[in-house]
Amino acid sequence: MIEARAAVVLEPGAVPQLTDVQIRPPVGDEVLVRVAAVGICHTDVSVSARFPAARLPMTFGHEGTGTVVEAGPDATAAMGQQVVLTFASCGECANCSEGAPAYCDHSTGLNMRGDRGDETSALRLHGTPVAGGFFGQSSFATHAISRPANTVVLPEPMPPELAAPLGCSVQTGVGTVLNALALAAADVLAVFGAGAVGLSAVMGGRIAGCRAIVAVDPVPQRRALAMRLGATAVIDPVDGDVAAHLIEVTGGGATAAIDTTALPDVIATALTCLRARGTLALVGLGALSAALPVGLIMGRGLRVRGVVEGDSDPHVFIPQLAQMWRRGDLPLEELVTTFSFDDFGDAWHSATTGGAVKPVLVMRPDR
Incomplete structure (x- = not known):
């Protein structure tokens, strides 16, 4: 197991609390991403506030970006690559096959509900499995497990605090x-x-x-x-x-x-x-x-x-958004206010009160 730190919702309607967790290694086509930055989105706030008590504890977060540090044997992203984590899709239903993964037949289960919090879960709290897999990632954490459908490789490096919002809000x-x-x-x-x-x-x-x-x-x-x-x-x-x-x-x-x-x-x-x-x-x-x-x-x-999600195929559109930023057509710097991950509570307050347009949590490099 990998030692990590995550913001975990422990009780219904509560503010996520930073706590030590463990994450299992990736299997199959999964990758383990060391998260460098993650945006806080209105969806994180609204869904966590009404998440069923029976499914808690739970880690949210769905605008993660970082570096692949471990890859399963069938993974498509390679170690060392910078990736943006986005919404999950099955890749097999009719909509996914037709290039419309945002309307995946299994979207609600894959994104809003997360995993089952059983032995298959990526996350452990004090050694006990807890729910994660929100939007296929649960990236309010120093590390996250993701799969090919929601792991987009950036062809060129990009500041993580600006890459993170590409996964949802900017894409939308x-x-x-x-x-x-x-x-x-x-x-x-x-x-x-x-x-x-x-x-x-x-x-x-x-x-x-x-x-x-x-x-x-x-x-x-x-x-x-x-x-x-x-x-x-x-x-x-x-x-x-x-x-x-x-x-x-x-x-x-x-x-x-x-x-x-x-x-x-x-x-x-x-x-x-x-x-x-x-x-x-x-x-x-x-x-x-x-x-x-x-x-x-x-x-x-x-x-x-x-x-x-903007009718997006993220593997096509997110790299295009990154190019728009490089050309100066998408001044993401104007939207982003950064917070240290250690100051999660301040960032969450800013998100819930509208104090910042796009609060982005930045991880310490030694985490």
Whole structure:
């Protein structure tokens, strides 16, 4: 067993606590990754808060990056390679076979539930198996086990604190614009919520060359950041009629909107901002249902679609995102606030209160 340190949720709704753990060696096609950095995502916060007590203790974390330090006999990544850890998929169902692993038939089990916490689990706490495998990784730890589907090799070195968010939030935001919506110069994009995913969508809109990009968020600093990253206008939702304002500043409304908030009222507002035959992409994880204005949708020929992980094939898209960063098209430095892994509680507080757009935990090199 390998001695490691991990942030473990010990009780329902509790803040993860740093504790010593053991990780078994990789088997089969698995690799053991020494984690260099890991982002904290809203999904980590929301899922850990309601994770079943019977499945605890549990380690979360799904935006890990680091170096392969041990490989199973059937692994595809080699020791010494820098990798980004992303969502898990089975690689065998129809959607995986058709290049749509984000919609894997087994996605919920592989990503949201983690492993069984039995003898097959990678993690041990005081020698007893505990649940892990969140998004195929559980990377709130100094080491993580992953498999080929969710282990993306970076062709060129990249700072780990900037590589980590590529695994989920940046992939989701940029991918929704470029892959799912396939926006171009004629499009007007409205983004609701200027967190890590929303601001990544703003950058995606600029990369796509959208003629107008409007970000809607109540936080002044995030609106200012959206302008620096490519928004042509920003709207404070507390100032009045968001839809009217957006239609005014865009000369008729958006051809595409992205909701990152998962708030029913915001989703309804986003729909009213769309031009005829426009599309609303839902990417936020929150409310499981929302009332929709069916008459408006039908009368304007609107489309509403869900988007998971930016419709990405991560082995193709994550290296492309890294190249966008190298070209200066994806200034990830603007999103990231780093914290020492030893200061996990501070980073978690920043994530839950919105103090940082993208908190990223950086490991000590001697861990």
